[in-house]
Amino acid sequence: MTHMICGQQHIHAASTGHVERAIDANMVRTDGADEGCVTFVLHEEDHTLGNSLRYMIMKSLSRVVCFYSQDVEFCGYSITHPSESKINFRIQTRDGVAASEPLRSGLNNLTEVCKHVLHTFEARMQAFRDKEEPMS
Amino acid sequence: LETLSSTSKMAAPMSNVDEIRDRVILGEFGVRNVHTTDYPGNYPGYDDTWDLEKFKKNFRIDIVNSDENMLEFDMIGIDAAIANAFRRILLAEVPTMAIEKVFVYNNTSIIQDEILAHRLGLVPIKADPRLFEYRNPEDQEGTEIDTIQLQLKVKCTRNPRAPKDSSDPKELYLNHMVYSGDIKWLPIGNQADVFADAKIGPVHGDILLAQLRPGQELDIVMHCVKGIGKDHAKFSPVATASYRLLPEITLLQTIEGEQAERLKRCFSPGVIEIQNVNGRKVAKVVNSRLDTCSREVLRHDDLKSLVKLGRVRDHFIFSVESTGILPADVLVTEAINVLISKCQKFLTELDAAEMD
Numbered sequence: 039m040t041h042m043i044c045g046q047q048h049i050h051a052a053s054t055g056h057v058e059r060a061i062d063a064n065m066v067r068t069d070g071a072d073e074g075c076v077t078f079v080l081h082e083e084d085h086t087l088g089n090s091l092r093y094m095i096m097k098s099l100s101r102v103v104c105f106y107s108q109d110v111e112f113c114g115y116s117i118t119h120p121s122e123s124k125i126n127f128r129i130q131t132r133d134g135v136a137a138s139e140p141l142r143s144g145l146n147n148l149t150e151v152c153k154h155v156l157h158t159f160e161a162r163m164q165a166f167r168d169k170e171e172p173m174s
Numbered sequence: 175l176e177t178l179s180s181t182s183k184m185a186a187p188m189s190n191v192d193e194i195r196d197r198v199i200l201g202e203f204g205v206r207n208v209h210t211t212d213y214p215g216n217y218p219g220y221d222d223t224w225d226l227e228k229f230k231k232n233f234r235i236d237i238v239n240s241d242e243n244m245l246e247f248d249m250i251g252i253d254a255a256i257a258n259a260f261r262r263i264l265l266a267e268v269p270t271m272a273i274e275k276v277f278v279y280n281n282t283s284i285i286q287d288e289i290l291a292h293r294l295g296l297v298p299i300k301a302d303p304r305l306f307e308y309r310n311p312e313d314q315e316g317t318e319i320d321t322i323q324l325q326l327k328v329k330c331t332r333n334p335r336a337p338k339d340s341s342d343p344k345e346l347y348l349n350h351m352v353y354s355g356d357i358k359w360l361p362i363g364n365q366a367d368v369f370a371d372a373k374i375g376p377v378h379g380d381i382l383l384a385q386l387r388p389g390q391e392l393d394i395v396m397h398c399v400k401g402i403g404k405d406h407a408k409f410s411p412v413a414t415a416s417y418r419l420l421p422e423i424t425l426l427q428t429i430e431g432e433q434a435e436r437l438k439r440c441f442s443p444g445v446i447e448i449q450n451v452n453g454r455k456v457a458k459v460v461n462s463r464l465d466t467c468s469r470e471v472l473r474h475d476d477l478k479s480l481v482k483l484g485r486v487r488d489h490f491i492f493s494v495e496s497t498g499i500l501p502a503d504v505l506v507t508e509a510i511n512v513l514i515s516k517c518q519k520f521l522t523e524l525d526a527a528e529m530d
Contacts, residue, residue, distance in 0.1 A: 080520065086262040087516050093255035096213045097224035108214055142524055149517045150226055151256060155249075156510045158235050162247075163503050166237040 076137035078127040088115040088125045094151070095129065095144035108132070110140045191217065193484075198419060200483040202472040210253055210487070238491075243413075245502035248420075249490045257417060257490045263509040264415035266403035269308075270499050271301045271322060273396045273408075280393035283352075285384040290394075293384075294326075295408045297354050298377040298497040299398050303411075304508075305368075309399045318363030322374060322398040325360050328352050330386035350386050355379025360395075377498035411505055413495040419485035421465045427480050429457040437481070440471040463491070 080087070095113045112130035129137040188197070195217070199206040214223040232251035239246040249257060276291040283290075301322055309320040316323075330349045343350055354376040361369070384392065403410035423445065429437050434457035438446040447460045467485070472478045496502045 083516075084262075086259045086267070087513075087520075089255040090259040090513070091517075093210070093253055094224065097222065098214075138524055138528070142521065145517045145521050145524075147224055147226070148256075149514055149521075151229065151252075152510050152514045152517070154226075154230055154233065155235075155252070155256075155260075156507065156514075158233065159247075159503075159506060159510070162235045162237050163240070166240060170240075 072134075073136045073138075074131040074134055076129055078129070078137075078141065079124055080127055081124045083125050084117060084123065088117075088127065090148060091115075091127070091141075091144050094147045095140050098140055098143055098147070109135050113140070195220075196487050197422065198485040198487055200467060200469055200472075200485065202469070202478065210255070240503065243496040243498055243502055245492075245494045245496075245506065247492050247506075249417075249492060251488055252490070253488065254490075257492075259513055260506070260509050261415055261417055261492075263512050264412050264494060264505060265410055267512050268411050268505055268508045269303045269400050269402050270409050270411045271299050271303050271306060271398045271400055272406075273297065273299065273324065274399045274401070275316075275397040277395040277397075278393075279395065280391055282390045283384050283386050283392060284390075290384060290392075294394075294396060295406070297357070297381055297383075298499050299324075299375070300377045300499055301369075301374045301398065302372070302500070303400050306400050308401075316362075316397050316399070318365050320399060321362065322365075323360040323362050324375070324396040324398065325358050326352070326356055326383075326392055326394040326396070327358075328356050328386065329391035330388050332388040347386075347388055351382060352384040352386060352392060353379060354381035354383060356383075357396075411497060411499050412502075413497050415492070415494045415505075417490045417492045419487065420489035420491060421462045421467050422484045422486055423459045423462045423465065424482040424484070425457065425459060425480065426482060429477075429480055430454050433457075433477065433480075436474065437471065437477055440474065440477065442466050442468075 092113055092115055095110055098108070098110055109131055110129060111132045112128065115125050115127045117125055127141075129140055131137055131140060193199070194207055195212050198208055211217075212220070212222045214221070216222065229251070234248075234250040236248040236250070237245070238248060273294045276287075276294055278287050278291070281287055281290065285293075299322065306322075307320045309316060313320075328349050330347055333346055333348050336346045340346060357376050359374045361374075365374075386392070401409040423441070431454065434446075434448050434455050437457050438448060440446075442465050444461055445459065445465045446457050448455045449458050450456075467483065469483060471481050471483070492506075494502045494506060496505055500508070
């Protein structure tokens with residue numbers, strides 16, 4: 039699947055021990071004690087949300103304003119099996135940032151983008167219809 | 175609607191970096207430079223971090239064409255991941271009402287029950303899906319808030335007034351063709367009041383469902399439920415929804431005379447125009463939007479080095495055709511709302527998880 043690695047190539051080795059918490063639509067697997075490397079299992083999702091969310095998270099703002107340093111070190115998703123309707127969404131962060139933080143900001147950014155697209159589209163449709171009125 | 179780069183006869187060449195960032199290159203043996211690369215940190219000197227204000231400034235929507243069921247519009251300044259999400263949602267996740275359960279009381283036609291039921295499921299039903307709920311999985315009967323009941327009752331008889339020795343079925347038989355227009359709505363509960371002015375039934379009345387001969391009849395009751403295209407394609411609200419990227423044709427040199435004529439023939443009509451400059455016929459790109467990007471020009475050895483073909487990476491020309499259930503612009507609005515609700519769903523899940 040598409041993996042976009044931002045900045046330097048730096049793969050965390052998987053540490054010992056998994057912690058699995060089952061939450062309704064969401065299953066979280068963390069590597070050992072590091073809250074920064076998390077694979078989220080999103081149920082009933084596919085490329086529609088996976089790809090757009092991956093894009094928003096990779097474009098995210100860095101808290102550390104420094105050349106080549108971003109919050110998110112790795113973000114990617116994969117569809118485990120085409121018959122199963124779920125995706126594995128992996129986020130690896132730098133500097134001990136909790137992985138749920140870029141996920142949350144990615145979701146918020148995606149919502150803002152959609153709302154802006156919606157407003158723009160509705161405004162343009164209205165303008166288009168107003169322009170057509172006198173002609174009909 | 176002309177793009178800025180194709181109005182000039184010989185556009186100033188884009189810097190290499192800009193080209194990699196903003197253009198998809200159509201080469202002779204393949205398409206290059208397809209993936210989005212403008213993530214923060216990839217290009218030194220460019221600030222690519224997400225900025226909502228910068229996005230709002232660059233983003234534009236232009237409506238090109240709109241009628242009852244067909245909408246063509248441009249979305250400029252957005253990434254392919256999100257544009258594709260909208261396209262996928264339009265195809266598979268905007269809900270509609272469609273026939274799901276078919277109760278066959280009598281079917282003596284030669285169309286088998288299951289074939290007829292399959293055909294009935296594919297008939298688009300004109301009912302606003304936003305006014306209905308999803309049916310509970312355990313519920314067998316269906317209530318007035320989640321079900322629409324329809325009936326199809328047709329009996330074919332011999333026409334007593336047919337002229338003798340006629341062989342035309344239209345004259346010999348009555349009701350020998352069963353159309354979707356024969357489907358009647360049976361209101362349940364308070365639907366007669368709630369949908370008093372809405373004509374609930376098939377969108378088109380001229381879909382041929384079955385053919386009968388005298389003595390054969392159909393007596394069928396159908397239940398429509400709300401569903402999404404992911405579950406079954408009959409629930410898809412669009413005939414199709416697609417997008418393409420805006421093509422860009424750059425002439426690297428002045429092309430004159432007979433070469434210009436051949437160049438013009440390599441592209442779709444209306445893309446290249448021959449103009450008279452100082453008595454010579456010169457080719458000019460007037461409307462690259464019309465091009466279908468067949469790359470025919472790259473098959474001619476003398477022309478292929480004179481032209482650069484590409485696509486603008488963030489300019490999407492959407493084309494949405496509705497089946498008639500909802501107008502095309504309403505469908506786009508609903509699709510965007512579906513994506514927003516997906517994000518909200520996971521945000522609340524995250525918040526609930528944080529609580530533990």
